[in-house]
Amino acid sequence: MRRLLCAALALMPFMAVAQPASPTRPSWGAIASSYPAYGYAFEHSTREAAEHEALNQCRRNARKPAGCEVRTTFERACAAYAQGNFGEWGAAVAPNATEAAQGAAKQCDNHLPTEPCKVVVRACSPR
Numbered sequence: 001m002r003r004l005l006c007a008a009l010a011l012m013p014f015m016a017v018a019q020p021a022s023p024t025r026p027s028w029g030a031i032a033s034s035y036p037a038y039g040y041a042f043e044h045s046t047r048e049a050a051e052h053e054a055l056n057q058c059r060r061n062a063r064k065p066a067g068c069e070v071r072t073t074f075e076r077a078c079a080a081y082a083q084g085n086f087g088e089w090g091a092a093v094a095p096n097a098t099e100a101a102q103g104a105a106k107q108c109d110n111h112l113p114t115e116p117c118k119v120v121v122r123a124c125s126p127r
Contacts, residue, residue: 027125029074030054034067035087040079042123047073078124080104082117090117097122 029042030050039057044050051070058068072079072091080100082090088111092103101119108117 032058037062081121082108
């Protein structure tokens with residue numbers, strides 16, 4: 001019994017090393033807009049790819065495609081984008097969609113407090 005215990009104790013450090021670590025892949029997202037159009041992307045392997053996709057979506061929907069700009073990027077988080085009636089906007093990143101939406105609406109409302117802004121995009125990248 002004592003030999004078995006000693007053998008098990010001797011092998012423990014090797015058993016811990018033998019377990020492969022699960023790699024964490026990047027998961028980027030982005031939101032772009034040109035009032036009133038917007039575009040968003042999530043689950044991209046690079047920030048640049050997410051920005052490119054968000055800008056392309058925005059440009060397809062915009063009256064002035066050249067006016068589309070990236071408003072926020074996020075990795076393994078949630079983001080939201082809010083718009084007002086007169087072109088004001090707000091964007092926020094948070095651990096969950098609800099907090100991101102609240103932050104975006106608050107930021108947008110700070111520009112024009114008499115008209116409530118509307119959250120038009122909520123997107124999350126997997127953690």
